[in-house]
Amino acid sequence: GDDSDAGTEGQETTAAPATTAAPATTAAPATTAAGTTAAPAIAGTIRIGAAVSETGKYAREGKDTRQGYNLWADWVNEEYGGVNIGGDRYEVEIVMYDDEGDPDTAANLVEKLITEDQVDFLLGPYSSGLTMSTSAIAEKYGVVMVEGNGASETIFERGFKNIFAVLTPAGNYTQSALKLLSDQGAKTVVVAYEDTAFPTSVANGALKWAEEYGMEVLGVETYPKDVADVSAIMTKFRDMEPDVFVGGGHFNDALLFVRAAKELNFTPDAMVITVGPSNPKFVEEVGTDANYILGPTQWEGTMSWEDNWFGTAEDYYNRYSDKWGEAPTYQAAESTATALALMAAIEQAGTLDMDAVRQALFDLDIMTFYGPINFDDTGKNAAKPMGAIQIQDGVINVVAPVEAAVTDLQFPMAPWTAR
Amino acid sequence: MDQFLQAVINGIMLGGFYAAMMLGFSVIWGVMGVINLAHGEFIMVGAYATWVLNKEFGWEPFYALAVVLPLMFVVGYIIQLVLINRIVDQPHLVSLLVTFGLAIIIANAMKLAYSADPRLTETGFAGAWELGNVTVPVTKTVILGVALVIMGSLWAFLHRTKTGKSIRAAAQNKQAARIVGIDIKKIYALTFGICIAITGAAGTLISPTQAVFPFMGPPLTLRAFAITALAGLGSIPGALMGGMVLGLVESLIGIYVSGIGTNLAIVSAFVLLVVVLVTRPQGLFGGLRPMEEAQPL
Amino acid sequence: MTASTAPALLEVRDLYAGYLDFDILRGVDLEVHPGEIVCVIGPNGAGKSTVFRAIYGLIKVRKGLVRFDGGEITNFAPQDVLRSGIAIVPQLRSVFPQMTVLENLEMGMFLEKDRARIRERIDVIFGLFPRLAERARQRIGTMSGGEQRMLEIGRALLLEPKLIMMDEPSAGLAPSITRMIFDHIERLNAEIGLTILMIEQNARQGLETSHRGYVLELGQNTYTGTGQELIDNPEVRRAFLGAR
């Protein structure tokens, strides 16, 4: 997950919780669950809370996150037969509220989940900013929060003991892509990023990796949120003639970069855009101009990971598509993986006791359809590498890391007019 | 030198778009004293209409103007008639509440209808002309051209036709306008209709260059607000020059300051705005309402 | 002047109107016959201007009836009142400050389509107020109070209405201009039979110019009679004309 937000600043930012208790999970009677799977009788319900954007600037990714969480909950209740705690089966119920992308609202909702709804555990919201404010609340009450959508490194620098993230942290986003490109002979890089928390982390990482792989950084540019025009940046970069362009922050910026590069006839050998390309909507909207664009990905349906619960990444892909009528984005997959990690820890702990589950999370070392999960002592998932994709003839193909790649990199990029 | 020329071209393109984008906002404010907080949302609606025509029916986005202009005119006319006319007699801040409510409704209704996914239209007027080492993007040139035509027609309408003059008269003294026989409500509905039509057209114009999504409105409204001050309320030459000045400043600073240029461009645009306001309070080019007469909100 | 027996041009019956919840006017009756000059006087805040506003559709008539030229015009919109042939000169400033003198006059002919006639009428007004002609291209907002007043009166005369309602036409005007305006009023009245309803605080001069007068107090009319009758009435003299 990341903070790529599809929307922008909604106006509706103040406190207004919106409830959407996941419809299929609200205390389904034990008999129905048993009826379908003939599982052992249900011993109880685990209540899990989450504040996820339904409206506001993170409405798009919030939806992916919800669908990811709900997919897991339905699967637990209807197929898996409930969470297995020392042989007893427990149903799960997710209490979800709309945080509207506002930190105040999110914090308030999480506090409400803990004190009024008295949930047992928490799942994370969408975006680093909201994770920052909600994780402090979770920490205060000592309630475990597992998240998959706050990648900013500052979250893990606060010494909190109750926050766990399954996703690769922001600093490593561009690692695979840059390594691949330097192997192909790229020598120079320019970087443009939105000056907000998450893109800054990504860009700092990119600079670090570029140096590590022996590439020269020709220029670094920042731009503000809601930027309407990036022509100036692209004009400057065009004159620097770099091999690789790395840029991005939000989905819209990705569109702006592609359009501006084309307009100004700026053709580096490769463009790595940190948010957007891995989303099928990107190809849909940009068309043939999207070809050759590279992007990092937390997860793709074509990756080779596999687990005992959802099967392969592809199995998960199909299951998700069947259920929601659209392909899973990696935000959706990591949300499911987040819930899965929590479940695995509960099962390993064999109890709902908070301390035991927390310890089990620290000790956790599992493989999932989403990749390996193993939290370090700050709560980051140290085990999972980041992938890179390239859009090739309108298809999103994994090109790095080599072990998960499905095709070769197309390099260098063709001129804009020859597509 | 090339870089400078390129920066100037970029700036003019951006400025033309700014000018077209804020025009409707500025005139509505100048004439009716209504600060239309739903401005960005109307742009968004125009952009969605264009997107639908483009994706569903394969229309060239710019031809969609033929549909967007009349459609948005009717929308604006009706909104004014049933909603805003009821409050024009109230102090002007009241209109803020209504248009703010409108903005929320439109954005969220669009979200229900089209989801929050960003959209982009595909235009045939793509690519770029190379003039030496300077690149002139075709799409933006067309945008600038259409924007200029719209502005020119509006100017001619306001200053050369009787209806246009009566719109200006209503802006200056509502009471007097009534006693010389101007039907204020009709004039207002007409003005609002025209301005919303132009605003929707701006949506059409940006649809090939920017992502269209339900919550894109507020930053646009903010921009419109700022340029309006630079330009003078309701002044069309002012709109053009104000937009250009801002476009050029942003573009030049963006190019010549490294690292934080684009951030700084925004700051300097607003610093410029404050400086202009303090030294020339009526905006760069005067306007429908000069400063002395500017209503306390 | 004998009260004519012809049907009244303007007839106001039992008029109630006011602001918010309060009725300022409580049963005002007025009649203006064709060719008459009628003057309304009364203390400040009696509701004189309110009567004008109610007739002209600027505020709502809550009860009562306004008839003009044989038809009912109660609660007509201002432009419809204007179309039916009444022009108004309001008490407080009502010019378009950003427009030039000429443009202001042109706006005054908003309902007129014929360009030649517009020119012709404006020239007549310029003849009447040379000061305006001198400053035809100056923005009216920058001109003196009296000059703006001239414009307002000129604008009302433009359309050659059947009835012209003037709210304190002489206020703020130099004696020469005041005299000129009253002369002009009388001349128009005599020559083309223009009917005039006016409010005057300069009551003596107003009543002297008028055929008939009304006294308005507390939202009701209390005295009525010919101009001279009212001037001679000791009550009216004491209360409204200033002890002399």
Next chain:
Amino acid sequence: MTVLADVAARPRGSTGRKIGLGLLLVFLVVLPLGTNIEGQTWVTNARLFQFTQMFMLITLASNWNLTGGFTGYVDFGHAVFFGLGAYGTGILMTQQHGIQWPFWAAVLGGAVVAAIFAVLVGFPTLRLKGPYFSIAMLGTFVAMREIIRVTKPVTGGGVGLTLPPYLNRALFYYLTFGLAVLVVSVMWWIRRSEFGSSLIAIREDEVGAEMRGIDTTLHKITAFAIAGFLSGIVGGMWAYQNTFIDPDVVFIESRTVELVMMTMLGGLGTVAGPVVGAATIYWLRDVVWAAFFDWHLIVEGALLIGIVLFVPTGIVGMLGDRSGTSLQRLWGRWLGSRDRPGAGPDPPRAAPPQPQGPQGDAGDEP
């Protein structure tokens, strides 16, 4: 709409209203004690948090009202003071700068920064009239956000600052409650003082006020600085309570817009207006949210429009503040509107209850 409501010039609270207000205050004081009662789920920390947020909004709206409502300078960038307070506090409290003041000192420091900034920025901008002032302040606000962004070494830039988490809800509840009570009392006092009347005179006719001997610059700057200082305090408290700040969570345009909305809804230029407005909007959202899920924002927008159309004088204006209790007044108005015309012995002489008719001041300049 609600410009009118300030006719409620010299508030003369009836005894009934005073008792009501007292009871409300007592209730609010004892409320947090409820968190210690076992087994009840109403007075939870989350609830206290909601009240805290509401108190902050009330305070901010009241401050905004001082410049926007009383003085007539509609400030569309008021959140800049909030932001400076938040950043001042954040910078003074975080270790990375080697300062690490205690919370209370840092908050005051932040507020002083905000007040000084108000004075500095007030000198050029407060010379501007009407909408031009609004835009200049909006510009100041946006520029400040970007300035904070690019001064990375001090402010942490886009990444922001992390404050030591200290989340004692009851404490924040009392802090913000106390602040709100203080601020509302200050506003009440100002409104009754000549200083307050002068501010309104400036709003109504600045040139006239100046010629009648009011030092308008001094008055405006003072009001601006007071509002800036108080909003700076709120910003500081917010920063501490939110545990982290970055330019995008602190400098939100809609924060100002909301203050305007709340004040207008309650009654612009009145003491009670911002309080009523802020509480109403906050409460309304809670209710609307619960009832309409997906549609809640749309319904909220529609409600806002509905209220404006049907209660054009603002809530305080509608309830009236001039005579009798609100209910009596409403009742009286309702009766009055039924058997008009001619009600009452001598209405034309009686002072009309409210300033403007639906037609405004007929006959005046636009």
Next chain:
Amino acid sequence: MTAIATEPLLEGRSVTKRFGGLIAVNDVDFVVYPREIVGLIGPNGSGKTTLFDCLSRVQPIDGGRVFFKGVEITRLKPHRVAHLGMARTFQVIRVYRKLTVLENLLVSRQWRGESLWNQLRPSHPDTEGQARRLIEFLTLEHLTDSPAGTLSGGQRRLLELGMALMPDPDLILLDEAASGVNPTLVETIKDRIRALNTEQGKAFLVVEHDMRFIADMCSRVYVLNYGEKLAEGTPQEVMANEAVIEAYFGA
């Protein structure tokens, strides 16, 4: 009136004011002595209001100097002039429309540079009493708590007068303060002005188109025409002056 011995209260030396090419006030000299009521008349647009605007410092003065109580006020800020003890009324009415009649008067109390701190108190009962007496005099009692925006034209003019009297100034500039006011009330106002003049020694500079007012009240009159001083003298002298008759009274 033998005022020669005293220092002038107000003195203008070749005061000039231009608007672009138009010279609205051209090289005008004038004096007002303490305890004097001086008239200022002239055709519409002759520069009377503009001269007032220059004196009260809303308009910058383009040429010449102005002294008030021996202090040069040519460059002073408007509120400083007011603090010195000069008050005025406005031809185009400027009341605070959203303040009540009473508040309008209270807020016009002049602070004479009093500290802001002192203003943070409610009005002194004496001040309020004074305001209420003024309201009574202006026959506005029933409107004491009505916002000024709801007053009729004439009532606003009266309020305007009250606001000028409120701060207890030494010199009051009246710009057509009686126009639109009921004649009976005008007589009362005249009495009041006379009383203020004789009992409290206040000076007045009066612009008025009502010649009876000028003739009854003023000891001296200045006549402006096209911004220039056309004549000065007693009302009788001025009204008999040929040039004045032609320019002002009409044939």
